[in-house]
Each structure stands twice: as structure tokens, then as C-alpha cells.
Amino acid sequence: MSFKKSILCIGAGYVGGPTMAMIAYKCPQYKVTVVDISSSRIDAWNSDNLPIYEPGLYEIVKTVRGKNLFFNVDIEEEIIKADTIFVSVNTPTKTFGTGAGMAADLQYWEKTARKIRECATSNKIIIEKSTLPVKTALAMERILTSQNSSIRFDVLSNPEFLAEGTAIKDLEFPDRVLIGSRETPEGISARDELVQIYLNWVPKQKIITSNIWSSELSKLVSNAFLAQRISSINSISALCEKTEADITEVSKAVGMDMRIGSKFLNASIGFGGSCFKKDILNLVYLCEQYGLSEVASYWHGVVKINEYQKERFVLNMLKYMFNTLAGKKISLLGFSFKADTGDIRESPAIFIAKRLAEEKVELVISDPKALQNAKNELCNLDITVSFIEDPYEACINSDAIAVMTEWSVYRALDYEKIYKDMAKPAFIFDGRNILDHKKLFEIGFNVFPIGKPSMSHL
Numbered sequence: 001m002s003f004k005k006s007i008l009c010i011g012a013g014y015v016g017g018p019t020m021a022m023i024a025y026k027c028p029q030y031k032v033t034v035v036d037i038s039s040s041r042i043d044a045w046n047s048d049n050l051p052i053y054e055p056g057l058y059e060i061v062k063t064v065r066g067k068n069l070f071f072n073v074d075i076e077e078e079i080i081k082a083d084t085i086f087v088s089v090n091t092p093t094k095t096f097g098t099g100a101g102m103a104a105d106l107q108y109w110e111k112t113a114r115k116i117r118e119c120a121t122s123n124k125i126i127i128e129k130s131t132l133p134v135k136t137a138l139a140m141e142r143i144l145t146s147q148n149s150s151i152r153f154d155v156l157s158n159p160e161f162l163a164e165g166t167a168i169k170d171l172e173f174p175d176r177v178l179i180g181s182r183e184t185p186e187g188i189s190a191r192d193e194l195v196q197i198y199l200n201w202v203p204k205q206k207i208i209t210s211n212i213w214s215s216e217l218s219k220l221v222s223n224a225f226l227a228q229r230i231s232s233i234n235s236i237s238a239l240c241e242k243t244e245a246d247i248t249e250v251s252k253a254v255g256m257d258m259r260i261g262s263k264f265l266n267a268s269i270g271f272g273g274s275c276f277k278k279d280i281l282n283l284v285y286l287c288e289q290y291g292l293s294e295v296a297s298y299w300h301g302v303v304k305i306n307e308y309q310k311e312r313f314v315l316n317m318l319k320y321m322f323n324t325l326a327g328k329k330i331s332l333l334g335f336s337f338k339a340d341t342g343d344i345r346e347s348p349a350i351f352i353a354k355r356l357a358e359e360k361v362e363l364v365i366s367d368p369k370a371l372q373n374a375k376n377e378l379c380n381l382d383i384t385v386s387f388i389e390d391p392y393e394a395c396i397n398s399d400a401i402a403v404m405t406e407w408s409v410y411r412a413l414d415y416e417k418i419y420k421d422m423a424k425p426a427f428i429f430d431g432r433n434i435l436d437h438k439k440l441f442e443i444g445f446n447v448f449p450i451g452k453p454s455m456s457h458l
């Protein structure tokens, strides 16, 4: 069968895999191929056990795989065949040299650019999907054109805004699709080709175009704004705890102002996930590089409040449990960075577990999907740690429960039964404000939510 277009995606991760599955699903007239250097990852994409879990993803992959969606490791071969190439390789925070701990590590991205230049035998449109520092497209163009060949490369920026756990919904009904291009006739014509792909299912008014640098920067800024809202409400939660104001009431009152809006105003133990911290640090580093130290320190504050919130949670546990946690059994309910995923990257539960280990507690970790990841993460702690999926069992003989993740199963537990099996006095620290605090107090618990008056029998 002949296809109207041959699309390639380099990088079969959380973004590349689901995005290409959606394009293939919505556009049967295009051939979509995903390549990766990891053959085990590609094998998983070709199996019934996909390398990532996203509701609805498996059904889509099953429908189109082998028809117009293909996964393989023949990177060179596929570059030759493709006319449109998405680059979706990882850009983690640099762990070495200049900018370590702040800047984006661009080595995988640059190797990919060189590989494309090396293999291409015809004109290509190259699309940045990875989150990158602003002006990266310029470096991409320079690498691609440094051989003076007659092959033309047009580089576009098309950042991905999907969130984990809702990737398929976010891809199918995006709030917006952003495409940045050079404002030259060639740049605009490349941009129009990409617009045509999205027009297969995204309404025209949701596809916005901009210059290429605005597009690159918008991705970093979107994540920074979302994280900033969480840090803003979390900072106020600390003030609420001192003043008997209630953060849920404050966030409701503030969020009902249409100009502010109600989303992303839930106080918590802090944000996690692979993007927020990495992207803000990247933004901070960029600002510093351009000599904008006030701007850098403003955004750095978002990350600092997030660290403060996690530490504050541990210090509250210590304070309310008579200033000593040593030898006490503490059960963490949840370990993933948010509900409905097994992903623990940057999960606040990691920091809290490690801090509690410093206080020499005995730790029990419970989670419906992330237990294996938790085991891998905590295997070197020099305290007793058990991993128990059943929350009832996990809380037996515990001195305290700390809710780390807003899994809905934790709302519906029989806390009377849990209370009976715990050591007394029994403490509960609700790091997500998802439980019925009054009821827990009536059962006999000493209850410590985030940003709300505590309820103690002591």
C-alpha cells in the first residue's frame, strides 16, 4: 500500500510513543514509524506489554500497529525513507560539568541531529518534540546545514503538553497545538505541512503558530506557570497552619475569580514528575546565562518552595510525634508522583522516605502501581523498609500513616479497622488533603492535614 506521507519519530518514550500512535490512528493515509536506540523498548512496543501504561493507549496501538504504525531500531534506514521527522529524545537535567543540576543535557538530542544529517538523502522537515532550551532549533539548523549539501532541512518546534495518566485524552482533544517556525517562505511552508497533519483531528482554531523561539519558550513557561500555582498555594498552606485559616477554603475563594481559575490549586506535599523541576531549572539557567539574575531567582523560588514544602511535612511529623521518630513505624500510603501512574520520577514520596530514614524510622511503603519502582529506589536505605500493596496490612502496628499520593482507594478505606490495628496514639498526616479529617478524628486519630487546623486528642 502506498502512503501519502512517511512520518518518523526518533525516541519511543512517554511523548514519542503515544503521540505517534495518535497520529497513526487519526491519519490512516500516513505511514508512521517510531525508532529508538533501545531494542528492548522497541520489543515492548511491539508486544502486548507496552513499555508505558496510559489509559486507552494499548487499544489504539493494537488497532494501528502493523497497518500504518511501526516500531523498529533501523534508525539510519528510516531516516532515509521519512519526509517528516519528529525528534522526541530525552533531555534530562545535566549531571556533570557546567550547568550540572540545572541545564538540559542535550547530548542525545545533538547525536540525533548529527545522525539525521549523516543519513538523509532528501529534503526533510525536522520537528522538535522534546522540551528544549529556547534557541535550540538554531543549533539544530546549524548542525544539519554544516555540510553544505544540497539537502534542505526545515526545523520546526512543536512542543507536547500531554500529562501522564491523561495522555490519550490530551492528544485527542488538546487545549492547543503550538507550531513554531522560521518566518521565511520555506519555514512557513514547512509549518503548513505540519498544520495539515493535525487538521486531521484537531479543530483549526486550536492550532496556533508562532515564531520558533516563542514556541520553544512557551513550553518551558507553561510548565513553570503550572508549577508556580502549586508552589503559590503550598506557600500559603504554611501560613494557614499558623493562623487557623483553611487552605481548601482559601483556594476555593481565590479560584472562583475567573481571572485566576480553580485548577492546580490543591495544596500538597509538593509537585513531582519528570517535567516541572527539570524545566524550571532549565528556565532559571537560561535566564542566568542571559544575565537576568532577578528573573532567574524569581523562578528558582518555585522550586525552592517545593523543597521547603517536603521538608516542612517531615518536620511537622517530627514535631507532632513528640520530637522523635526513631524506631517508630510509619506507613506511607502512595509512592507515585500522582495518582493513576506507576511513575515515581521526582515523586515527593522519595524525598520524604529518605528523610524519614535519616530519622531512623521503620518504614512501610504501599502503592497500587509503583511498588516495584519504590523497591528499586529505596533498596540502599539502612533502615527496615517493607513494601506491602494491601493498605490494611501496611498499617498494622504503625504509629503513623502519611498519605503521599491521591489514589482514590485511600479515600474509601475502612479507617476504623485500620485504627484498631495501629499502635496508640495513632497519627495520620494527610499530604494530599483527600481524607475525611473530622471522621478520622472521631475514630480516635490525631489528624494533621496540609494547610488546615490539626485535630489532636493529645
Ligand code: UDX
Pocket: 160, 161, 162, 163, 164, 165, 223, 226, 230, 263, 264, 265, 266, 267, 268, 269, 270, 271, 272, 273, 274, 275, 276, 337, 338, 339
Ligand atoms: C506536567 C504538565 O501538566 C504537562 O502539561 C507537561 O506536558 C508535563 O508536565 P505531569 O508531570 O504528567 O504533567 O503531571 P501533572 O498532572 O501536571 O502533575 C504534576 C505534579 O503536581 C504531581 O505531583 C501532582 O500531584 C502535583 N499537583 C498537581 C499538586 O500538587 N497540586 C495540584 O493542584 C495539581
